Amino acid sequence: MRRKPCFAGLLLSCAVFLIFSFQISRKAFFSGGDLPSLSSDKLLPSRSTTNSVAHYAIHEANLAHRNRQLSSVLRSIPTLSILLPDWEILLISSIHTPLSSPESLRDFLCLFHNNATSPANFSGILDFTGRATFKCRMPPSVRRLRPFFQPLLTKSPKNELSSSSSSSPAMELMRWTFLAYEALETEDDVVLFVKGVNHRRGINRPPSDLKCVFGDGDDAIRTAVTSSEQEVFRCRHPNLTTRDDYNKMKITLEIFDARGKSVLVPSVAYYSPRYGGDSVEAKSMICACTMVYNVGKFLKEWVIYYSSIGVEKFILYDNGSDDEISEIVKELKLEGYKIEIVFWIWPKTQEAGFSHSAEYSKKSCKWMMIVDIDEFVFSPSWLNSLEPSKNMLKSLIPAENNGIGMITIMCNDYGPSNRISHPAEGVTQGYNCRIKAEERHKSIVLLEAVDPSLLNVIHHFRLRKEFRWRKMKSSEAVVNHYKYQAWPEFRMKFRRRVSTYVVDWKDPANPTSKDRAPGLGNTAVEPPDWPRKFCEVRDDRLRLLTRRWFGFRTAEGYRMAWQ
Template sequence: MKAPPRLLPLLLPVPAASSRLFETTTRGRCAFLLLCLFLFVSLSIFLSLSPNQLLLRSFDYSPAAAAPTVVAARPNLSAFPSNSAVRESTGHLNKSSVPEAREDLESVSILFPDWEVVVIGPAGISGEEEESGFLCVYPNKATSPARFSGNLRATNQSIFTCWMPEKCRRRLQSPVLVRRKSPAEGGKEKTTKSLLRWTFLAYESLSTESDVVLFVKGVNNKQGVNRPAHELKCVFGNPDDSAVKTTAVTSSEQEVFRCGHPDLTGYGQNVTVGVRVTLELPDGVRVPSVAHYSPWRRSSVVVGEAKLQICAATMVYNAAKFLKEWVIYHSGIGVEKFFLYDNGSDDGLGIVVGELNREGYRVETVPWIWAKTQEAGFSHAAVYARESCDWMMYIDVDEFLFSPRWSSAAQPSDRMLKSLIPRKKSAGRVVGQVTIRCNEFGPSGRVTHPPDGVTQGYDCRRKLDNRHKSIVLLEAIDDSLLNAVHHFRLRGGGGGEGGKLFRTKQVGMGAAVVNHYKYQAWSEFRAKFRRRVSAYVVDWRRAVNPASKDRAPGLGFEPVKPGDWERRFCEVRDDRLKSLVRRWYGGLTAEGGGGYRMAWQR
């Protein structure tokens, strides 16, 4: 039976061209549907993310680095698990938390890692003022306490730190620094300024007799890769100036740039502070800046006063409990002055420094709030102390230098350290740097910080030494100020005094060694997960470079205490320095029983 006429077209063979057109159309529709499905899913995920999560991805702030928002005080990040959720304090998000009577202060704010905001306020504010009287107030009326962190050395401007509340993080809103006032003293509110980013900023400036040293973050980002100096300029002048001055950059290494002094005749006779300095890149972009230029003045040394032979410089964060032991010991063996680059301590460091100075020790604190700038800080110290010190020992507060040859000495002597320093007058290449190897000590069974000091509490170490520390002749350091934290590049010749050539000498471990109390009781060690100090060392909470020598072997990326922590890194029992220090600085307790009390416990 024949099919009905109306069905005949369906039974006829489909032409090849029509078949290909049908298949193409079908594939196109499928691809379109898949694209729509993908966009729908992506949009759903995007909308489900909180503002905080979005910014963590946009600005590479890992969840481990996001600090909880707090009400009363700045938290100790090491006390929080790295996977803890960021919680918002609702008490700081309502309008009632903003004081009715307030004084808005001129300030500029910088966004640091961990959602920390550094606020640079006016000069004249000191730590003696009531800290609770200062707040960071955001445009949406959210607030957080502002903690006083010192004064910038060049301008005496006040430094505060506060936390950025979660609801301010989507737009990265800049706060206003506010001081509470009585109703009768209420002042005019100020408009907020743009929030500077710490990843791209000129942050410090220091003048020498011949040039200007400028410290800039975000230009030379990779270790060993630097922009050519001839492509850069130093720019001097405030943002509202119609004319600015420029000078050529002569050196570009790491975060340190050197350039000539500007001619600031138009600024009048009293050019002391207030002249901004920054760096101009080849494309004409100028790096945002909080650095100020001051002309060089011979003020660090009293005319006619002899230079100190050996000083020590270190960068510290919450090291108050370790400081007295470290200063008293190293002062006894020959360190004449200590420079502490304070990286934002909030543990009463200034109180301890004051006590040491009243006892006759020479300790100077240099406010250095800048995150991950250890190399730059050490370069700053090399320039800052050059007029007052011949040699600088770069060593951390958990490191103690000693010589096994001192083991029979009844008392310390300031000649001990000097015996390791060669005399300047020598034939051939002059020794400009002495390096000393380090032994790394473990927890030694301790679960808490030893009250009598680290030299007494930790006496078991790893068998093999690791890394070194240095004592450097400041005049021998290369103009670039390039350093790898543990040592500096030296002048190759012609640039030093009398055109000297300088070299580095490594001291054998039989002559000197540094005891590095690196792996302490877990309550102390976990603080290292907060942030590494070096600009080129990855923070431990980031899952990058797990084989780095900076990391603790056997630990992951979270501050989780291993069950056998107290027994780790214990391969050699070494109590040489422990016994020596007890003999020099210990005394029997009044209670008897053979107990000792160290000089730094009094």
Template sequence: MVIRKSRKKIFIIICAITCFITLSHHLYRYAHHSFPAYFSPPPLPLISTLSNSSQSISIVHISSQPSLPPPKILSTISILIPDWEVLVIIPPEKSTQIILPLGNNYVCLFPNNVISSARLLGKLPFNGGYAFKCEFPMRNRRRLPFFQPILVFKEEQENLYFHQFLNAPLHLLRWNFIVYDSFTTKNDIVLFVKGVNNRQGVNRPPSDFRCVFGDEPLTAVRTNITSSVQEVFRCPRPEITGSHPISVTVEILENDRTVMMPTLARYVPDNRRTIIQSEGKSLMCACTMVHNVGKFLREWVMFHSKIGVEKFVLYDNDSDDDLVAQVESLRKEGFDVRTIYWVWPKAQEAGFSHCALYSTQICDWAAFFDVDEFVFSPTWLESAQPNIDMLRSLLPADPDVERVGQISIQCYEFGPSGQIVHPIDGVTQGYTCRRRFDQRHKSIVYLPVVDQSLLNVVHHFRVKDEYRSIQIEMDKAIVNHYKYQAWPEFQSKFRRRVSAYVIDWRENMNLMSNDRAPGLGFQPIEPLGWTEMFCEVRDERMKMLTKRWFGVNGHSIMAWQSS
């Protein structure tokens, strides 16, 4: 009886072992087939990671055949930005190695082998690297930590998986704590820093920071920060030489420890300036931040070029319309329009600081207006034609003698004026009804006297102490701000609050703030009666003026419609 029970137990054990082995074999085959990156990586040599949170990648397919040449290794740095998007940056020291076609030929490959399309944003003009953007996949948002993707060719995505390239993925950098750009002047370097001075008007003292030049913390060269206002930090150039880009970041001094910020910024020691002074200085530039303004650009450029703006500097904040084609068309027609890819989100003030640095070497004055804002003077109504001295007449004859560093012009805000789509003959023709009282102001700044801090708020700069700002009387000049347009246009604007210090319309807070559209709330839903909102005064002066100046074919069309 005992022997029979023992045999029964042995038989049960043998059956259990057999079932376990069989089941394990099937599970292994299923996992190996479905998730090869985690179970059977190819026998490739380990690729070491680079410093500054970058990761080495290959953008060509790796084959296990020993006869093929080794893959070309590049480096990327990836940052999670708002709206679950990822910026993927190829640093400048690696971008010179790119000989393969750019454009939208890449995808982002994440460690769990999920793929999303990568869109080329452009070459960063002062950083020198390339910027791509891809969506952070929905399934990857559910589990921390978040990991950086790698950039691979779209044509080869079928046969690729993450661990062919990198066995240890790096954590995604966060947009709320990073040094994201730099600008080198003759004597110092300006860094653009997110995540330190987060409240308007509240800035930590420069003594809390140092600039750090170099990839290795122990051998890096440090210089003191001389200014730290908003997102703009300045420090002297170090006593080092070389022609290759090196990392530069900000070191935060906190009691008995230091915190090194992750960085995208690069510095080339032997560059005397970021901009070579090879062009003549003009009287006036116009600086603006743009996003998908292709349909509005021609009207804005053509109008302001005729009254005195000679150079237009557009900071392109991730446009995906026909802006590039419009800029190229205008340039072929002789207009000096230049684009700087400013891909950084919620960084308008920093972009204006950047433009003040850029423009000071090519212009004496800079007008900080948006593309939906047009300068207008009632004194021009009697002029048959525009002339390039019209804006000049608003400026002091000699700003250094008069000690005037900035003029401010008040704004009228125009409403939809009955329009349900973008008026084909332009905003100056289509929007003719406005709010009664002026709202805020925009500025034209004398660039040599902009304060060292580069502080600016709502298109208005701080100037040096010995200079003053003056406000133009409204009977001399105003700005027509075509702010509340036909709903499809305003709805697209609803997502883009580019200022770091302006409330997003999508946030359910401070609903009575002047930064908001009255009556709109926080949802992108067309309010009842939108087409007639903000219509308190019928004002057709600009319509009549531009019809006279720019009307063609018997005034049936406008000059900006002819191309």
């Protein structure tokens, strides 16, 4: 008698049923019917029979049309989505979407194609296009699926699933590793910022292999690329009749290979007039620029100090802060400090941000000091001064017409100085023990001397051929870099390094990089002797100087002006 294969047959039947059910659940998000295939005019490559172009450019109008049907009834916002490192997703509202009050941009969710959701937090408004940005995390259940589809941004995920009648296919997530993300119009050309074209420092595609593309489809206009360095590309203006023609025109980069084939880089960048119109701002002699992330507790000390010695304007490139920095900037501006925040949400783009600043700030700044929020320039010649002077920094600037376009200043790197938490009196008071050897350098650059390529490395720029740079002696000026702070502050550096070409510390690659803390490794675990590390020389010079300048006695004790 033959035995019935009961167990094996049952197991096979269950597996088939589960696979079939999973496929049905994936399709449910798309209002029934077949799982959508990706069409070339929406996302990924298919070769055009007319011009051999791989169409990577997103047609945002199609997205806005698909989601507008949802927005009117279900409180959704049409967006484009980008997959960032660490499973983070950046959502950018459509250029066609009118923005409401900030309160209305709260309580959104990302709704994924397998019905999973995650909170979508409002991040800020892009300064040069006025679009809202949100961030959410990709749920683990979505990470196992391929391909990754763009989520919907909604307040009513249940209604979305039950009421959506859109038959348009969802689009794949754009990848941050290959994207045109920002553009800036100048009087002479357009500066376009693109990730994933020039992969390594010092190795760049020649401009002859590239074209800038304005607009979509058959109406797109192509112009020559005149410069290609790092993530910065300069393009000639398109020949347009009126400013209205290009007020909201998509711009991207086209890459050609040796066979004449080409691809268009996916883009969320737009060609539009400078934000703020044609208003003319009085030019400041010295400005300070830095990229910031959650530095609210440090900002007052930095601004008050530098303003007292001669910085007239501060330009902060905010890399997606979610602390109280906006409120602190408002307070400082009410006190008379001149501060501008540029919302720069793009990760690992420090060099590109400084390039943007060098071009963007030309009309409002003559000299630009490029320093971080934990770096303080001072001259030993100031040590006997009873009070600060706004001429102090100017005394370091070269005389006009002498051919010097940049000065560089060496850094003294300070250690934790036995601190286990952030000093409420400020970093200049709290840290006073440093490494003996001087490290790296920071710069103050004449903006008209910056090379058109806008190339910069570690806080200094390539200069035009007619200019030279000068390295200052430590007896003239130094930078106190409060680099290795108390562990709760220092460990934040493991989140992500802002430089494009610097490996994140969680990555074991390049362990001998000077950017890393010596001997720390690639995990955010506090060494047992951290408070005593990097302490070779006790140096109280700036501590005593700032105490004299900004300290005062109160009934509660001694306080600093920024407390």
